[in-house]
Amino acid sequence: MKKILIITIFIYAAGSAATEKFDQDMLKELGYDASTSDLLSEAAHFLPGDHPTNIIINKQNKGIRVITFDQAGSPCWTEPLLSQLGIDPSRFDHRDPACLKPGADSDVRIEQHVERSSLELQVAADALLNEVQYATGGKALIVNYDARRYQYQPRAGSGYYSETLTSEVGANIEQWIFRSGQSYSSFDNQRNFSRLYSYAQRSLPEWSSMLQIGEITSADPIFSGIALTGAQMTPENASQRGSLNQVILDVLVAQAGTVEVWQGGILLKTFSVDAGMNTLTGISAINQQDDFLIVSYDAAGGRQQQSIPYIQARPVVTLIETGTSLVAGRLRLTENQYPVMMGSTGVFHNNIMALSVGALASEDYQAAAWRAGIRLSEHMLATLSQTYSFAHKASRERNNKQGIYQQAGLNLPVTDRLSLSGSASYRSRDYVDTSSSGSSKKTAGDTGQIKAQYAAGVSYSHASLGTVTFSGSQSHAWNGSDATGYTLGWGRSLGRVNLNLGLQKNRLSSDLRYEDSHYAYLNFSVPLGNNKNLRGWVNNNNGQVSTGAGYDHTVNDKFAWSLSGEQRQHKEASLASSATWTNKYTQLSGGMSRSESTTSYNAGARGGAVWHSDGLTFTPRATGDTFGIISLNSDHPDVEIRTPGGVVWSDRSGHAVVSWTAWQKNTVQINQHRLPENVEVPGGIIDVTPYRGAVVPVVMPAFSVRRALLTFQEGEEPAPGSPVKNAEGSLVAFVNEDNSLFLDNLPEGPLFSQRSDGSRCAIELVTPWTSTPGTLYASLTARCVM
Incomplete structure (x- = not known):
């Protein structure tokens, strides 16, 4: 009890003023000499000069800053530094502008922790x-990659393979973002390479806008999705939502594996998916006309594909932006690269309705449009839009074509359990899409494009009934063809058993022809504990029934593997295995399967790399447009760091990459439970609110501490309760009443204490210190000699 009390007094003393005294009689009753009062009154201070110091404000780590300390060891603050830290400079004494200090009546309290090179501030909310x-x-170079290879070897005949690669390269330089995205695919000797985009981007917050130059896709709120080479200035809040023509798709798959998203023959992105309904985000659409082709691969090498109309994609539901947008350039990814200009602006906006109008002009082609968002109730939002096109040739007036495109949408979260959505669109026969901007001069009637299209979605969840989701669409084309597709999913937990039922009717692509296909499945999974899972399934693909079972084991955050078998109708059983390994450098996956006719293999790698001021750092996560470099200030590898983009680990140099969400608070936290016993990270949590495009260095100092329990030889022990000081005379610890001494961090230099007769003695280690990573403390023997 006495030991706990004196430790409490010591901790309190670290934040006390140097002139503060302690009750000597109380300390004497506890067994400590009178000099202890002076030692406790002398709080540790930094030496005068500039020191890299970890700043902690209200228990939140703000990173490392270079702080100037005066001759008394007190920190000096400046107005810019306080503003960066989010503290009101008026709460400080301004008599010396170069060395601001809290006033006598200030509600800012500062504690110095010299041994951890940190300052802890308690700041009132006001x-x-x-x-x-x-x-x-910040400056950095980045690379993101996602590579997949599938190889099939029939027992009879030659084998074949397919490969895909999506990559992104670029740089961030003082809030300028440079990016180039590419996709590559091959099937045997047929290869296809596409450059998706290549641009320079800069946010202009003073204008609430974003500037983008290069090979871009228009982000105009009304004329979005047009691929061109040029420049655009659009509202920054649109890019803040990540809505630069990005969409969200709900995809139903029977088994876990990978999914590729294609549009217009171009690979857009690859995802890892689980069995059941999956929400795929961050998909940058090429245009708003072509359907999305979804190609899925399971661990057994099975391949399925489905077509999802663009109208069935889910946009971000909000009132439209009412800022001004300007776009100019030449068309790309089209037969003719005509110049085009477009723009839109908001003309009305309140809490109920937002209205924008826009216009587009190109060679022999013009378009005008309006779009409105109407909040019909607290939760229900409707969108309406009309686009008028006028395509003509100056020499032949009879070829002038005028058309209209109309679209309406409704989103209604009825309750927390039920939500509804619906949309409809119509193209007149003489309408020419704005994405072509008159390059082909062919109308919807000429090309047999979609005349009318309808989509609907329902989601309902209930504690007893489970979760039901439905999405479907129907299309009618001017050439007389119709197409209907829908996806229905249901999931529920029955005790420890998780059930999923899926039914799908969709348009599947085969030899450039569309044909209807029916697909249904039922699967179940049973957790076995310790991250182990047993699963089984029954599939029906156009009347072909297959059954299977699998075993999954997630060993830890880095490694997982699975083994499965499947019996298809009128065929021999097949076996498949797969594994995923996520490390601090990349994420690797692979698998193989064997059936009566084919042996298949698949392998993949995804991740990124960043070249920054401290060197090259690899990451298993894709790096976004705004990111940070975490440094542990020491070479501590494999420290687990929880970030907004997922878990990452420090590399051999103590660095890791974390992606931020711009303009929002992002929290990064060290998993203290995964640290070695002899490593400490003060605070271990930091909040960062970045400017878009910033490369934010974040230092979270990791210290290797030398905790030691010293026991003394009989006759050579210090007096119980006597203080222990270093060579500079600073208080380090107190001797326990059983003559032992516990040091939270054993100093490198000599230590001194005193014997029972009051004489000074030096502490010498009989057992030398040896570093044993992962141990809480070392047990050493020592003696205190005169």
């Missing part, structure tokens, strides 16, 4: 600045 201070600056 002393914090309301204006957000965004982290800015």
Whole structure:
């Protein structure tokens, strides 16, 4: 009890003023000499000069800053630094502008932790600045990649293979973002390479806009999805939502594996998916006309594909932006690269309705459009839009074509359990799509495009009934063809058993022809504990029934594997295995399967790399347009760091890459439970609010501590309760009443204490210190000699 009390007094003393005294009689009753009062009154201070210091404000780590300390060892603050830290500078004494200090009546309290090179500030809520201070600056080069290979070897005949690669290269330089995205695919000797985009981008917050130059896709709120080479200035809040013509798709798959998203013959993105309904986000659409082709691969090498109309994709549901957008350039990914200009602006906006109008002009082609968002109730939002096209040839007036495209949508979250959505569109016969901007001069009637299209979605969840989702669409083309597709999914947990039922009717692509296909499945999974899972399934693909079972084991955050077998109708059983390994450098996956006719293999790798001021750092996660470099200030590898984009691990140099969401607070946290016993990270959590395009260095110091329990030889022990000081005379610890001494961090230099007769003695280690990573403390023997 006495030991706990004196430790409490010591901790309190670290934050006390140097002039503060302690009750000597109380300390004497506890067995400590009178000099202890002076030692406790002398709080540790930094030496005068500039020191890299970890700043912690209200228990939140703000990173490393270079702080100047005066001759008394007190920190000096400046107005810019306080503003960056979010503290009101008016709460400090301004008599010396180069060395601001809290006033006598200030509600800012500062504790110095010299041994951890940190300052801990307690700041009242009203002393914090309301204006957000965004982290800015930084330079780095980035690479993102996602590569897959599938190889099939029939027992009779030659084998064949397919490969896909999506990559992104670029740089961030002082909030300028440079990016180039590519996709590559091959099937045997047929290869296809596409450059998706290549641009420079900069946010202009003073204008609430974003500037983008290069090979871009228009992000105009009305004329979005047009591929061109040029420049655009669009509202920044649109890019903040990540809606630069990006869509969300709900995809139903029977078994876990990978999914490829294609549009217009171009590979857009690859995803890892689970069995059941999957939500695929961050898909940058090429245009708003072509359907999405979804190609899925399971662990056994099975391949399925489905077509999802663009109208069935889910946009972000919100009132439209009312800022001004300007776009100019030449068409790309089309037969003719005509120049085009377009723009839109908001003409009305309140809490109920937002209205925007826009116009587009190209060679022999013009278009005008309006779009409105109407909030019909607290939760129900409707969107309406019309686009008028006028395509003509100056020499032949009879070829002038005028058309209209109309679209309406409705989103209604009825309750927390039930939500509904629906949309409809119509093209007149003489309508020419804005994505072509008159390059082909062919109308919807000429090309047999979609005349009318309808889509609907329902989602309902209930504690007893489970979760039901439905999405479907129907299309009518001017050439007389119709197409209907829908996806129905149901899932529920019955005790420890998870059930999923799926039914799908969709348009599947085969030899450039569309044909209807029916697909149904029922699967179940049973958790076995310790991240082990047993699963089984029954599939019916156009009357072909197959059954199977599998075993999955997630060993830890880095490694998982599975083994499965399947019996298809009128065929021998097949076996398949797969594994995924996520490490601090990349994510690798692979698998193989064997059936009566074919042996297949698949392998993949995804991740990224960043070249920054401290060197090259690899990451298993894709790096976004705004990111940070975490440094542990020491070479501590494999430290687990929880980030907004997922778990990452520090490399051999103590670095890791984390992607941020721009303009929002992002929290990064060290998993203290996964740290070695002899490593400490003060605070272990930090919040960052970055400017878009910033490369934010974040230092979270990791210290290797030398905890030691010293026991003394009989006759050579210090007096119980006597203070232990270093060579500079600073208090380090107190001797326990049983003559032992526990040191939270054994100093490198000599230590001194005193014997029972009051004489000074030096502490010498009989057992030398040896570093044993992963141990909480070392048990050593020592003696205190005169």
